[in-house]
Amino acid sequence: MSAVTDLTEEQALFRDMIREFARKEIAPIAAEIDESSRFPTETLEKMGPLGLLGIPVPQEHGGAGADLLSYMIALEQVAYACGSTALTLAAHTSLATLPILAFGTEEQKRRYVPDLASGRKLGAFGLTESQAGSDAGATRTRAVRRGDRYVLQGSKAFITNASHASTFVVTAKTSDAPGTRGISAFIVERGFPGFAVGKKEDKLGLRGSDTAEILFQDCEVPAENLLGKEGEGFKHFMRTLDGGRIGIGAMAVGIARAAFDAALAYAKSRQVFGAFLASHGATQEKIADMAVALHASRLLVYDTARRRQEGRPHTREAAITKLFASESAYRVTKEAVQILGGNGYSREYPVERCFRDVKLLEIGEGTSEIQRIVISRSVLEEPGPA
Ligand SMILES: Cc1cc2nc3c(=O)[nH]c(=O)nc-3n(C[C@H](O)[C@H](O)[C@H](O)COP(=O)(O)OP(=O)(O)OC[C@H]3O[C@@H](n4cnc5c(N)ncnc54)[C@H](O)[C@@H]3O)c2cc1C
Incomplete structure (x- = not known):
């Protein structure tokens, strides 16, 4: 029986590669992006082509095809160099890309995952609202079906990557079913009519990561962008x-x-x-x-x-x-x-x-x-x- 921390040769090589990348490309600007509260666009542009923005995504969906442990090892190495860059990577991968892969239709996966996994586009996850944080079931954002689309009304708070992301995975209420059974999930693109990014947070730490509000004002989302079934979002x-x-x-x-x-x-x-x-x-x-x-x-x-x-x-x-x-x-x-x-x-x-x-x-x-x-x-x- 091997020890919990034993790695395969492939995992160890991957760890060494990412450690080297983080030491050379991420650590040197960590203090500066914190000080100036600046999003490290240039780092993400380097990470994409190396497969680092889609580590646990299968190759057939445009990712690096590594296992989840390799991704965790990468997060640890990136965080060692810069917490802000690690949070950016984590929100993009764990919270935006992987749910589309897990719950999306074949068409949704084809449409969104390769761009996210390759880093051509950045992802974000919108659950929290100003009145629904820990109590995320208290979501107020609503989605009303009108013909071939849903119309979203509401806002989300504290969304990591919001100002830079193109693809947002968000929750909204589609019915008043008891508990959390009225909450559905949607994939929203930055360019959809009625979508906007609001106030950016000025934070204690992780200042090189981006945190902002997102707003839906009669935001039109095609019905095929429902992620999973109605009522299963939560x-x-x-x-x-x-x-x-x-x-x-x-x-x-x-x-x-x-x-x-x-x-x-x-x-x-x-x-x-x-x-x-x-x-x-x-x-x-x-x-x-x-x-x-x-x-x-x-x-x-x-x-x-x-x-x-x-x-x-x-x-x-x-x-x-x-x-x-x-x-x-x-x-x-x-x-x-x-x-x-x-x-x-x-x-x-x-x-x-x-x-x-x-x-x-x-x-x-x-x-x-x-x-x-x-x-x-x-x-x-x-x-x-x-
Ligand atoms: C930098 C940053 C990035 C974030 N990124 C994202 C993101 O990408 N997407 C997203 O959706 N959200 C994001 N969030 C939001 C984050 O998930 C919430 O802030 C968090 O879940 C807490 O919610 P809240 O801030 O509303 O606090 P509240 O829920 O109001 O909680 C306030 C305090 O009350 C405590 N509390 C709450 N309920 C109970 C209870 N039942 N018993 C005892 N104590 C309780 C809490 O633990 C906390 O100490 C981010 C937040 C920050 C600061």
Whole structure:
């Protein structure tokens, strides 16, 4: 039996390639895009031709045809270099491309997936509304069928990639059926009449990623752009988030590892009270706790990615992975700032950016509180001891 973190030769080669790419092309501009809140268009233009915008998409749909674990490894490596670029990649792949592949008709897959997987177009996912975040079932955006089209009315908030995406996968209510059974999913193109991008968010972290509102004012969506059946949108989006949450875990490992490595290097070179920081017991305890958190988080990411790839149930595991990895990463980056002292608080060093970036991972794709609800519900529903 091999260890959870064992990789095939192909996965290891892929990891090395993406690490090299991230080191050369992504890391050098990470601080600048954060500082200026600038979307890294040039990086995405380089990632597309290398297949990095369609890693887990089968080759027949224009993707790289790699497995889900390879994609998670890529997210970790990109996040190590730049959290903003990783979030852009994650929203595009996990939340926009993969649901079309999973729930789309053959025609929808043919029409949208190759452009997304090759990076010719960028994707985005619209679930959250100003009055429907954690309670995503409270969606107010409506879609009314008129002949061969639906007319959408409403808006979505905090949409990653909104200002740059061409293809949006969104939810809207098509009926007042009880619970979430009136919610449907649609593929909306930027050019559809009545579609607009609204206010851009000015964020604490991940400032090189784009987050904005999207608006539907009598937005006309062809009936064939319904994704899945009417009333199944919420269910499809929750399944999409199961996958997205593993990606958040991978990003958490990447960002936290970057902070950890910076803190380690600092602890080995900084002298206090006549000895290197790393030789003081208090620092060693921090380093040990950080190493434990990183190792356990990565095991969860790898294990849950394999589960999803194999088609095994993984809603609880994805929530556990996201919750544990994001909260661990928050602690790791906080301790990294602490190890650097005043320098940790300064923009001269990268750890403050990691600390700011990582906070989103406890919020996006379901807050920690929501993950705890998902996990406890699943545990309590179990029939009894195995
Ligand atoms: C940078 C960024 C990018 C994002 N990208 C996207 C995107 O691409 N697409 C998209 O659709 N959304 C996106 N979001 C939205 C994100 O998913 C939501 O912000 C998140 O789900 C929380 O919703 P909310 O902000 O409305 O908070 P609320 O739901 O109002 O929650 C506020 C607080 O209340 C807590 N809370 C809520 N319900 C309960 C409960 N039952 N019990 C206890 N506590 C509870 C929450 O955990 C939180 O702490 C993004 C957000 C950010 C910040």
